[in-house]
Amino acid sequence: MCSYRPLEEGFEVILKLQYFTREEAEAWLEDFQRSSRVTLRKEQTFPNTKNKVRHNSYRVNMRCQHNTRNAAYTKKNTNCPAGLYLVVKKLSFSQNRRSRSKDGHIQEGLLTHVTIKHNHNHPLDSAEILKQRSVSKETVEKLEKLFQSGHSPCSALNTLKYDLQEELGDSYVDASADRSICPDFSFCYRLYNSIFKKTYVAASGDSVIQDLQERLVVYNNEQRETCGLMELTADGQIVVAFCTPLMKRIHRLARHSGEIVVIDSSGYCGKNSRAFLLLTHSAAGGLPLGVIVTKSESQNSIATGLNLLKTLLPGDAFYGRGELGPNVFMTNDCKALRQALQNLFPQTTPLLSVFHVLHAMWRWLWDGHHEVPVEDRQWLLDIFKKLVCARSPVELKTTYHQALLDPVVLKNQQYRDHLTAVFAQRRDWATCLCTGLSTWCETTNNFVENTVRILKDSIFYRLKTHTIIQLVDLICTRLEGYYTKRLLGVASGRPVRCEFQPDGVDPDRIVQEDESIYTVTTKTGGIYLVNISLGMCTCPAGSSGALCKHQHAVTQAFKLQEGHHHLPVTSFMPNKSLYEMATGIQEEVLTTSPPASEDSGAEEASVQSELDAEHVESRLRSMFDDLMDKFKKDKTFQAPLESFLSSFEKIHTDSNLISALSTFGKMESATSQNIQPTDDAHFESPLEDEQSITSGPPPKRAKSQQWE
Numbered sequence: 001m002c003s004y005r006p007l008e009e010g011f012e013v014i015l016k017l018q019y020f021t022r023e024e025a026e027a028w029l030e031d032f033q034r035s036s037r038v039t040l041r042k043e044q045t046f047p048n049t050k051n052k053v054r055h056n057s058y059r060v061n062m063r064c065q066h067n068t069r070n071a072a073y074t075k076k077n078t079n080c081p082a083g084l085y086l087v088v089k090k091l092s093f094s095q096n097r098r099s100r101s102k103d104g105h106i107q108e109g110l111l112t113h114v115t116i117k118h119n120h121n122h123p124l125d126s127a128e129i130l131k132q133r134s135v136s137k138e139t140v141e142k143l144e145k146l147f148q149s150g151h152s153p154c155s156a157l158n159t160l161k162y163d164l165q166e167e168l169g170d171s172y173v174d175a176s177a178d179r180s181i182c183p184d185f186s187f188c189y190r191l192y193n194s195i196f197k198k199t200y201v202a203a204s205g206d207s208v209i210q211d212l213q214e215r216l217v218v219y220n221n222e223q224r225e226t227c228g229l230m231e232l233t234a235d236g237q238i239v240v241a242f243c244t245p246l247m248k249r250i251h252r253l254a255r256h257s258g259e260i261v262v263i264d265s266s267g268y269c270g271k272n273s274r275a276f277l278l279l280t281h282s283a284a285g286g287l288p289l290g291v292i293v294t295k296s297e298s299q300n301s302i303a304t305g306l307n308l309l310k311t312l313l314p315g316d317a318f319y320g321r322g323e324l325g326p327n328v329f330m331t332n333d334c335k336a337l338r339q340a341l342q343n344l345f346p347q348t349t350p351l352l353s354v355f356h357v358l359h360a361m362w363r364w365l366w367d368g369h370h371e372v373p374v375e376d377r378q379w380l381l382d383i384f385k386k387l388v389c390a391r392s393p394v395e396l397k398t399t400y401h402q403a404l405l406d407p408v409v410l411k412n413q414q415y416r417d418h419l420t421a422v423f424a425q426r427r428d429w430a431t432c433l434c435t436g437l438s439t440w441c442e443t444t445n446n447f448v449e450n451t452v453r454i455l456k457d458s459i460f461y462r463l464k465t466h467t468i469i470q471l472v473d474l475i476c477t478r479l480e481g482y483y484t485k486r487l488l489g490v491a492s493g494r495p496v497r498c499e500f501q502p503d504g505v506d507p508d509r510i511v512q513e514d515e516s517i518y519t520v521t522t523k524t525g526g527i528y529l530v531n532i533s534l535g536m537c538t539c540p541a542g543s544s545g546a547l548c549k550h551q552h553a554v555t556q557a558f559k560l561q562e563g564h565h566h567l568p569v570t571s572f573m574p575n576k577s578l579y580e581m582a583t584g585i586q587e588e589v590l591t592t593s594p595p596a597s598e599d600s601g602a603e604e605a606s607v608q609s610e611l612d613a614e615h616v617e618s619r620l621r622s623m624f625d626d627l628m629d630k631f632k633k634d635k636t637f638q639a640p641l642e643s644f645l646s647s648f649e650k651i652h653t654d655s656n657l658i659s660a661l662s663t664f665g666k667m668e669s670a671t672s673q674n675i676q677p678t679d680d681a682h683f684e685s686p687l688e689d690e691q692s693i694t695s696g697p698p699p700k701r702a703k704s705q706q707w708e
Helices: 022-036 137-148 153-176 185-196 206-223 245-253 299-312 335-344 354-365 374-388 393-404 413-423 438-458 468-491 549-557 572-583 601-607 610-633 635-649 654-663
Strands: 003-006 011-017 040-045 056-064 083-089 112-118 228-232 238-242 260-264 274-280 287-294 328-331 349-352 505-512 517-522 527-531
Touching: 022 056, 022 083, 022 112, 040 083, 137 153, 137 185, 153 185, 153 468, 206 228, 206 238, 206 468, 228 299, 228 468, 238 299, 238 468, 245 287, 245 468, 245 572, 274 299, 287 299, 287 468, 299 335, 328 335, 335 349, 349 354, 354 374, 354 413, 374 393, 374 413, 393 413, 468 572, 505 549, 517 549, 527 549, 610 635
Parallel strands: 260 328, 328 349
Antiparallel strands: 003 011, 011 112, 040 056, 056 083, 083 112, 228 238, 238 287, 260 274, 274 287, 505 517, 517 527
16 A cells, blocks of 8 residues: 545545556456445546557546436436546566666556545445445356256346355345345346347257256266156156155154155146155154156156156165155145055055145135135134044044034035035044054144245245246255255254244234234235144235245244244254264264354354343443433534434334444445435435436546546
8 A cells, every 4th residue: 555545535545556467457356346345337448549559558447336427317326426546557568678667666566556536425335325236246157057057037036045045144134235146137137138149938848858867967976876867758748856865864864754754745836847845754844855846747747756766765765664665655635646655655554634634724715716704714714623633533523513513614505515525535634533643643744834834935935936947956956955954953953943024014913813813914004814823824925835924923923933943952862863864974963052152153143042132132221321321411412313313213114224223333424415224115315306417527537646
């Protein structure tokens, strides 16, 4: 650093750097913008021409992107005076003639001269500014790789956001506001068009088969064993089966895999694709034993998928039972799936999952085509729930006959007919009729609910935007990593949690109707019914069984334990088994959680202890006491505090408040074109009340700021 000069707002600094080429200087400039969160645009370039040969190897003048010089007013333009001037000097010229400059820095090899004017008139960390940054090269490379894997612009952006959530954890909220890290959809679409020179069209026909075959060959080579197979059925349907190394270890180590296996496909319906997930129970919740991806739900396709999966299973699959399969398969009411299982594993007992039966009744009742009055739906669901929870055959039969005579049932003939049809299948779902299996079935419902909801939210998120190629890519690249992280977290006593930001939900407007039913009223006036025991909500996301912010708001407001928050494992054998499942290494691990004083890194941020919360609360009270004391002793604090309170009262959403708190004390002082650090969609700049900005080029800079 050659000189440093403080300015009225900011500073000016001159640097001499040891870079010799234009490429090196541009790489430094990119690193500078990334680390400082400053976005610069070229203001003036100095290329070599036939008529004029420059004495510098490279030179460029940069301006802040918030000095746009547009003729029309834009919110982006603040006439920011900040800039950067970069020049790479020549050390030698033609005929090996060296530079005769008397600048000692050039002789020392410091050929790159940089002048930085860091006097921005806007904050650098506010959400409004961050969303206007240029997308970084690293982000572009990630998107290009996803495009090459068969993703559309929409699914690539969703996948990128998921990866950021897994990588950054609690820091994702801040990173998602930065466009250089998390771009907008329009950029993804333009990037796709610039690469492929055409609008996105999903692959079809032979190209799909070829892409899948190539992807599976690469995946199997990476795993050094056969973990994925594909086959075409007689009617030309594509079927893909997976049993990853992690799944094979779960087969061998998870005792429950030989007892009950749940096959779930509810909600996993994409663009002509469906994923069947085989799950078993563990101390870490539901764990996968295999995945089947098909393009149809025909019995032929499902049977082909199960046969493919059977060839991938290890010899000690299902905890040593092998080709016999588990004792019980629990499925939804899919006749093709149940028949295929009966043919392939004749010694197992097929049952309908109570979880899926209750969800199916919920969806049937809330379907407007069945003309069930809104005020009767919950009562009719409770009647059916009593049937499902019957503890003996006598109680089941008595409850059914009482239901048929119920006045509400009598006036809803469609429901009465549907109840009769479902009751006729009672041997498939009534646990009281399954001798010796009732305990297993009752235990299974919890982990099925937990796993299905977690997967819908974390793995097969927004599956309707994914084709079969994209779905296979998700399984190959992300499914195993997600469960490895989950197993290691539970084994070490730090379970991974799924957090929600319930923006728009007022906890004071949540009303408990009965033991499991809650009415949630949002700030915009929307009313949603939440059944916490079923994990269902009448919102679009919750009606399919996925987690939603309304369910999360209920659990937080009434201090309920969410099903997907699993307790840490404390015994040695579960710890060792979970660690071996995750890593494949037979090694002893810690039998207890690390002490509180040990630095546990970013993972502990998601399970912050009550002691940390009390510490933050104590510091917050101390800060307000200090401000109050200064206000009483020194009246010069009155005007700034009034300004602070006025700004605080203008913030109406939690996300805006989080953004303001995160940037407090970090923003640069601004001139009259100040910008409020908020991500409000209705952001208004104070410049709107001023006159239009004069168009045309800015005045020429002083000669002292230019180089020959």
